[in-house]
Amino acid sequence: MKINKKYRGKIMTLIIDPQTGGIAGNMIIGALVDLGANPKELKEIMESVTSQFGKVKVSFNKVNKCGIDSTYCNVELLSENKHIHYKDLISKIDNLELDEKVKETSKNIFKRIAIAESKVHGESLDEIHFHEVGSSDAVADVIGSVYGFYSLNLDKEEVIGLPVALGGGRIKTTHGILPVPAPAVLEILKDINCIGGPVESELATPTGCAIYAELCSEFKKFIPQCKTSKIAYGAGKKDFDFPNVLRIIKTKEITESDRIDVIETNIDHLTGEEIGYLFDKLLDEGASDVSVTPIIMKKNRQGSLLKVIANRSKRNHLIDVMFKEIGTLGIRISPNLHRGIAKREFIKKSVEINGNIFDVTFKVAYVNGEIISGRPEYEDLLKIANKTDIPLIEVKKIVGNYDD
Structure with a gap:
């Protein structure tokens, strides 16, 4: 190819x-x-x-x-x-x-x-x-x-x-x-x-x-x-x-840039299952990324730092979702931050394994017009591993990267 x-x-x-x-x-x-x-x-x-x-x-x-x-x-x-x-x-x-x-x-x-x-x-x-x-x-x-x-x-x-x-x-x-x-x-x-x-x-x-x-x-x-x-x-x-x-x-531009807002709040009253639900909910509602970090809060209480990265157009909506789902009393916003991001696109490539042809989607990233990474998507590797009964780690080696 x-x-x-x-x-x-x-x-x-x-x-x-x-x-x-x-x-x-x-x-x-x-x-x-x-x-x-x-x-x-x-x-x-x-x-x-x-x-x-x-x-x-x-x-x-x-x-x-x-x-x-x-x-x-x-x-x-x-x-x-x-x-x-x-x-x-x-x-x-x-x-x-x-x-x-x-x-x-x-x-x-x-x-x-x-x-x-x-x-x-x-x-x-x-x-x-x-x-x-x-x-x-x-x-x-x-x-x-x-x-x-x-x-x-x-x-x-x-x-x-x-x-x-x-x-x-x-x-x-x-x-x-x-x-x-x-x-x-x-x-x-x-x-x-x-x-x-x-x-x-x-x-x-x-x-x-x-x-x-x-x-x-x-x-x-x-x-x-x-x-x-x-x-x-x-x-x-x-x-x-x-x-x-x-x-x-x-x-x-040398690299594509992105203006984002970072939305944060501390939570100490949700179960692990509820945090998992909130994680998926925020992504479905338009968050660019969501992370949850364990922290120690005042009075030595264990809690979590919820951090949401959002484009400005999605910010207010995501804040409303967080207030509704968490019941938190306060949310911090760091507006108009700039992050450097590589241009990304998803490209399919056919791979032969044990006589069978599989379509694998690669996430290909570019900086200044040059490919810097081309990793296969996990879901496609998992399908191949289940169908061929080959360990996932071996499937990953066989498939390799996009530009191999």
């Missing part, structure tokens, strides 16, 4: 890096084009979908920003900027002839902006009307960014956002002179790492920040351990003594 040593299913990661040059809608589009999105297709989409908002002209060209070769997306407004209510803007997006996921993501982005504006101005969503972010060039930025993102199938990847450079100083808006970062930017970037400066100028726009917040699945302070596959740069329109560019890094 020929063994494929390389595994093609490794997780891909996209890193959006606005920590030097900030972020704006056209910078995102420029970086996506630099990454491989079709500029002619984007130009056509952006100019056509904005027709009911106002005319724009879109062009792409290569520029050099402080030694960094990057792609600049120029969105020129050809008609008067008109104010529009949030609900009217959403209605117009619903009527666009675009893929539903592009429209839904675009609406989510404008909702982020609307929520931020409503908090800043003390208005409801129905009352909010957009000024700068409701104009046709802003609509082109949002839909162009989302369309380019999906055209590259980047929604299939984990998207990590690095800290956002905000700039500083003051900026003139329709609401008057405001400090940088603008209040809406701060609302959009709540709980996201930001960096002040490094210049007295606006570096992060509300539109760019809302797109960034919607597309990213996780936010980190630093680039995680990875192998770089491709680096793209989207240029801003300003010139400083540092590159006014947005960097997007496409990577291939």
Whole structure:
């Protein structure tokens, strides 16, 4: 049997890096084009979908920003900027002839902006009307960014956002002179790492920040351990003594990572049979792993430490199961822990023993594309041992590992 040593299913990661040059809608589009999105297709989409908002002209060209070769997306407004209510803007997006996921993501982005504006101005969503972010060039930025993102199938990847450079100083808006970062930017970037400066100028726009917040699945302070596959740069329109560019890094992770929660509680009132039932119950209810460790509790009582590993989506349900089944008074949670896991798949292989052919399932694990283990499943070995009357330990030797 020929063994494929390389595994093609490794997780891909996209890193959006606005920590030097900030972020704006056209910078995102420029970086996506630099990454491989079709500029002619984007130009056509952006100019056509904005027709009911106002005319724009879109062009792409290569520029050099402080030694960094990057792609600049120029969105020129050809008609008067008109104010529009949030609900009217959403209605117009619903009527666009675009893929539903592009429209839904675009609406989510404008909702982020609307929520931020409503908090800043003390208005409801129905009352909010957009000024700068409701104009046709802003609509082109949002839909162009989302369309380019999906055209590259980047929604299939984990998207990590690095800290956002905000700039500083003051900026003139329709609401008057405001400090940088603008209040809406701060609302959009709540709980996201930001960096002040490094210049007295606006570096992060509300539109760019809302797109960034919607597309990213996780936010980190630093680039995680990875192998770089491709680096793209989207240029801003300003010139400083540092590159006014947005960097997007496409990577291939060395190992698959998994974010988990660890749920623990001490128990001293259950029998061995009841603990066994609970063990199986938690696995059936979605726990990734369950372990029970003997411990000595206060007053020298013998007890057990029940530890459950769970994906975040299953955490609350498993906690409810534990309260119901155990009657415990307290449960400890260690959230958002990271574990390195090898990519695993189950592969069947035919094995001949004493003239009989048996199908054996192997659990094959990969790290960085290489097979690190390929052990046969116990249940299949047990079936062979019972049928052939060969000791289990001998069956295991005969079957061997997947790559033997």
